[in-house]
Amino acid sequence: MIPWLDDSPLGEADFPPTDQALGPDSPAPGLLCAGGRLTPARLEAAYRRGIFPWFSPGQPPLWWSPDPRMVLRVEDFRLSHSLRKTIRRFLADPRCELRFDHDFAAVIAACASTPRAGQQGTWIVPSLRRAYLDWHRQGRVHSIETWIDGELVGGLYCVGLGRMVFGESMFARRSDASKIALAALVAFCRASGRPLIDCQQNTRHLASLGGVEWTRRAFEAHLRELLDAAPDPKAPQAGTAGAWTYDPAHWSSLGLAAPDAVSSPPAAPPSLP
Structure with missing residues (x-):
């Protein structure tokens, strides 16, 4: 089950530990969590943890931490x-x-x-x-x-x-x-x-x-x-x-x-x- 991020500004810095990202045998290796508002504060919190957003039209924000990198x-x-x-x-x-x-x-x-x-x-x-x-x-x-x-x-x-x-x-x-x-x-x-x-x-x-x-x-x-x-x-x-x-x-x-x-x-x- 992929964690879902809080949409509120208070939740912008909240990300799961990166070692919880899906592993190489999963359908989406490196996927860590989903959801949340796309704001500069959340983006900075993500990048400081080695996490980045990547998703397609019609999808919610998906956040990734691949291994290897x-x-x-x-x-x-x-x-x-x-x-x-x-x-x-x-x-x-x-x-x-x-x-x-x-x-x-x-x-x-x-x-x-x-x-x-x-x-x-x-x-x-x-x-x-x-x-x-x-x-x-x-x-x-x-x-x-x-x-x-x-x-x-x-x-x-x-x-x-x-x-x-x-x-x-x-x-x-x-x-x-x-x-x-x-x-x-x-x-x-x-x-x-x-x-x-x-x-x-x-x-x-x-x-x-x-x-x-x-x-x-x-x-x-x-x-x-x-x-x-x-x-x-x-x-x-x-x-x-x-x-x-x-x-x-x-x-x-x-x-x-x-x-x-x-x-x-x-x-x-x-x-x-």
């Missing part, structure tokens, strides 16, 4: 030769831009509407979008965006708590546009002392980029260590400590030159279909 240690991120070349062209072209939190609403809307292989519809339902938009206004959710000629062509959104980052969803309207955004997020995380990106579920694509599976226990141990932690004083930060801002200098953490150090921009925007 897919994570990406930013020091293990694999930047392929072809993607490195694409990023260099992108950075060299004045028509191409990386932006943080410029149009979060457009990013989450695009993530919700982008078709996914093997999926029908979207799990980013309207109630979830509204909750994350409210949470974004509180400075907890962020978008990493790729722009070409003033058009949003790809990006992702993620949750940031302390030195912990939780990846949520991405989209691309041009080839490699979401991969460039992910590389920008990894560069930012390396430069600002955020060592871990939660990827939730295992996929072949994430594994190709360096993602690995951890047990729930290992993930929660790292989570407790990184939540509300101050920025790493050893990290080569630029700008205000802990701030989610795009800085071209962050690319050096991936061995890439800042845009003003790159010459000979291409004749057409990169990553065209």
